[in-house]
Amino acid sequence: MQIHMNNHERMLKSLQMTEMDTPLSTPCNIQICEVTCDSFRIMWDMTPEDTARATHFFIDLSRKESRNPNRFKHRDVPTKLVAKAVQLPMAVRGHWFLSPQTEYCVAVQTAVRQPDGDYLVSEWSQVVEFSTGDYAMEHLQQLLDKAKGSAGRLLKLSVFYRNQHPDYFDFVRSECGGLMCPALKDCSGSHGSPINGKLHGVFFSCNTEFDTAYHYVVLVLAPIGSEGDTFCRTRLPMLDLASNPFLTYTDPQGPGEEPLYYHASDVILELLFTEPVHLDQGAVEQISGHHQLMSLTTANAKKDPSCKVCNISVGR
Structure with missing residues (x-):
């Protein structure tokens, strides 16, 4: 009887060792879902045997190489995660400092932790x-609150301007019937902005002098009921044009008087108008002031990730 029990124990131990040494199948049919600016959920197919055996998952995440890397590149962080x-x-959030609007590559392994602490892993x-x-709107609200703190005092605004080369205005007259047509917003500014590469508009600058201004604020002006208005209502916080810290408007007070505009003095303020603008609504002429913005100087410019005023923390 004693011999029989020992043989049985040896048989059980042999079966256990065989099961532990059986290779895990390679995870397949990887699926990513519920993606946000700082999180995602991941799943894949496993055999029922591997599902029962697996004690840990290894996830390898890395940014996809870009041909035009951001010169203000965030410091790299460890990319491999070991999770029970x-x-x-499986929800993945907070383990990495995920950036919005960023392409990533991900691969997974399944693993069984063995008694000696080593792992049996799949391919x-x-x-x-x-x-x-x-x-998300909550993140944009955080950015808005930071921008309000930098806006500074309001200065009277006399002109909205587009600092373009004369050839641009000649082209608008000859080829566009005098209409400055909306163009697609580039990827400058906040990397997670929902208008980047998606919203069309005509850019105007407000400041003519900003010797000490450093932070940018972009306001979107969209007529009620327009396509731009519909796009922005669920994506951007709404401001009151009559009482916000960046740009205010007051109706003319009497016949022959002009409306009054005031703009924030301590930020570089740009306005994106989502409808065509005819040249006849303004004048093509030289304006006075220092450091006017050229339209292409900020194209696709990324903000400095070390700036505590311009950045928020997500996914932590």
């Missing part, structure tokens, strides 16, 4: 690419 096996899909899955989303 959970029911899929890496195929690499899947995905892009994180735009800032």
Whole structure:
């Protein structure tokens, strides 16, 4: 009887060792869902045997290489995550400083932790690419609150201007019937802005002198009921044109009087108007002041991630 029990124990131990040594299958059919600016959920297919055995998941995440890297590149952080096996899909948030509107590559392994502390691991899955989303309204509100703190006193505004080369205005007259047509917003400013690469508009600058201004603020002006208005209502915080710290408007007080505009003095303020603007609504002439913005000087310019005024923390 004693011999029989020992043989049985040896058989059980042999079966256990065989099961532990059985290779794990490679995860397949990787799926990414519920993507936000700072999180995502991931799932993949495993055999029932591997699902029962797996104790841990290894996830390897990296930014997709860009041909035009941001010169203000964030410091790289460890890309591999070891997580205890959970029911899929698995939420990934906070383990990395995920950036919005950024392309990533991800691959996974399944693993079984063995008694000696080592891991039996599967082969890496195929690499899947995905892009994180735009800032949510709550993030934009945080940026707005920071911008309000930098706005400074209001100065009277005499002109909205487009500092373009004369050839641009000649082209508008000859080829566009005098209409300055909306163009697609570039990727400058906040990397997670929901208007980057999605909203069309005509840019105007407000400041003619800003020797000490450093921070940019972009306001979108969209007529009620317009396509731009519909786009922005669910994506951007709304400001009151009569009482906000960046740009105010007051109706003419009497016949022959002009409306009054005031702009924030301590930020570089730009206005994106979502409808065409005819040259006849203004004048093509030289304006006075120092450091007027050239329209292309800020094209696709990224803000400095070390600036505590212009950045918010997400995914932490």
